Amino acid sequence: xxxxxxxxxxxxxxxxxxxxxxxxxxxxxxxxxxxxxxxxxxxxxxxxxxxxxxxxxxxxxxxxxxxxxxxxxxxxxxxxxxxxxxxxxxxxxxxxxxxxxxxxxxxxxxxxxxxxxxxxxxxxxxxxxxxxxxxxxxxxxxxxxxxxxxxxxxxxxxxxxxxxxxxxxxxxxxxxxxxxxxxxxxxxxxxxxxxxxxxxxxxxxxxxxxxxxxxxxxxxxxxxxxxxxxxxxxxxxxxxxxxxxxxxxxxx
Amino acid sequence: xxxxxxxxxxxxxxxxxxxxxxxxxxxxxxxxxxxxxxxxxxxxxxxxxxxxxxxxxxxxxxxxxxxxxxxxxxxxxxxxxxxxxxxxxxxxxxxxxxxxxxxxxxxxxxxxxxxxxxxxxxxxxxxxxxxxxxxxxxxxxxxxxxxxxxxxxxxxxxxxxxxxxxxxxxxxxxxx
Numbered sequence: 001x002x003x004x005x006x007x008x009x010x011x012x013x014x015x016x017x018x019x020x021x022x023x024x025x026x027x028x029x030x031x032x033x034x035x036x037x038x039x040x041x042x043x044x045x046x047x048x049x050x051x052x053x054x055x056x057x058x059x060x061x062x063x064x065x066x067x068x069x070x071x072x073x074x075x076x077x078x079x080x081x082x083x084x085x086x087x088x089x090x091x092x093x094x095x096x097x098x099x100x101x102x103x104x105x106x107x108x109x110x111x112x113x114x115x116x117x118x119x120x121x122x123x124x125x126x127x128x129x130x131x132x133x134x135x136x137x138x139x140x141x142x143x144x145x146x147x148x149x150x151x152x153x154x155x156x157x158x159x160x161x162x163x164x165x166x167x168x169x170x171x172x173x174x175x176x177x178x179x180x181x182x183x184x185x186x187x188x189x190x191x192x193x194x195x196x197x198x199x200x201x202x203x204x205x206x207x208x209x210x211x212x213x214x215x216x217x218x219x220x221x222x223x224x225x226x227x228x229x230x231x232x233x234x235x236x237x238x239x240x241x242x243x244x245x246x247x248x249x250x251x252x
Numbered sequence: 253x254x255x256x257x258x259x260x261x262x263x264x265x266x267x268x269x270x271x272x273x274x275x276x277x278x279x280x281x282x283x284x285x286x287x288x289x290x291x292x293x294x295x296x297x298x299x300x301x302x303x304x305x306x307x308x309x310x311x312x313x314x315x316x317x318x319x320x321x322x323x324x325x326x327x328x329x330x331x332x333x334x335x336x337x338x339x340x341x342x343x344x345x346x347x348x349x350x351x352x353x354x355x356x357x358x359x360x361x362x363x364x365x366x367x368x369x370x371x372x373x374x375x376x377x378x379x380x381x382x383x384x385x386x387x388x389x390x391x392x393x394x395x396x397x398x399x400x401x402x403x404x405x406x407x408x409x410x411x412x413x414x415x416x417x418x419x420x421x422x423x424x425x426x427x428x
Contacts, residue, residue, distance in 0.1 A: 014398075042412070050364065067291050067292060
């Protein structure tokens with residue numbers, strides 16, 4: 001058999017040699033420095049990697065439990081993706097705690113709207129509620145990368161593909177260094193327009209609505225821009241308008 | 253009830269999955285995000301059909317999630333041709349390597365691991381960090397066992413050389 005140190009050492013360490021082959025290789029190692037180096041290198045590499053094994057942090061165990069609890073509570077028909085617990089200043093907090101904080105804040109300020117006026121209003125409310133709870137629809141990754149909003153210093157921090165207002169959507173969450181947040185929904189189909197939406201241009205063009213202190217801007221494809229229907233949720237008119245402009249929407 | 257059983261299975265494998273995620277990502281935070289995303293995806297799959305062998309199945313979900321995330325974010329670590337690079341290291345002194353590796357700090361090892369070609373990194377992470385057998389890794393990677401062993405062997409050697417020479421660098425950049 002030809003002498004091939006790399007292959008022979010691999011078989012030796014991988015335990016694929018027969019007993020007789022192993023004995024012969026053991027004897028060979030005493031006289032062949034090339035094979036000896038091969039074996040020693042591989043053993044050293046293995047030991048180095050095994051030396052950095054870790055125990056999962058306790059807070060991760062808690063987060064996993066909270067995730068499964070939340071998914072169980074929402075049921076298999078409602079598949080929402082909770083964002084990975086990033087607070088506005090970049091500090092990581094458990095998703096459950098973040099959601100609880102949102103609910104407490106909503107209760108104190110009274111901004112959580114519980115009545116539903118109709119399917120279109122309910123859709124806007126859902127988008128705003130998800131924005132407040134730092135959630136995105138779906139549990140899958142979108143096929144399309146997050147649109148670039150870096151001109152506004154907004155960086156994508158999470159994404160999800162799922163269903164919103166019965167429409168398949170790709171959704172993205174952004175934050176900027178000051179903690180401002182934007183949620184962006186993209187869909188091939190038009191988003192439902194609530195009755196109190198305010199047109200930003202000609203009828204049939206972009207519109208804006210407000211819900212629970214948040215601004216919602218929507219634009220449909222026109223002259224190829226935007227290429228898909230977009231829905232932007234943010235904390236104020238200026239932010240969502242700037243985001244829409246950055247995406248090529250003419251908002252007047 | 254079904255979700256409780258899933259949680260029990262997932263929790264039992266959490267250390268193994270976390271180590272896998274640590275080897276596949278560049279930071280503890282990314283690893284934690286990957287484990288949580290894996291949990292959500294695995295739960296959806298579990299509800300559709302429970303796997304016969306949960307541990308390799310969870311590792312597969314984690315691996316696919318990591319690959320998908322890297323593809324979408326286009327931040328896959330830079331890969332170097334470790335095999336070619338190793339060709340210039342033929343005169344390595346094995347005893348010197350052993351001594352140099354005796355007192356490595358953890359971050360150096362992790363940085364070096366990120367510099368390996370993706371296939372070698374995945375195979376080593378599954379075997380040496382997560383503790384899967386070669387047969388299990390072959391199933392997870394859908395590769396012949398011999399191929400897995402070859403990737404692991406070459407990756408371990410490349411790692412030893414990177415660490416011996418202090419050639420590992422931060423942020424996943426390739427050695428120059």
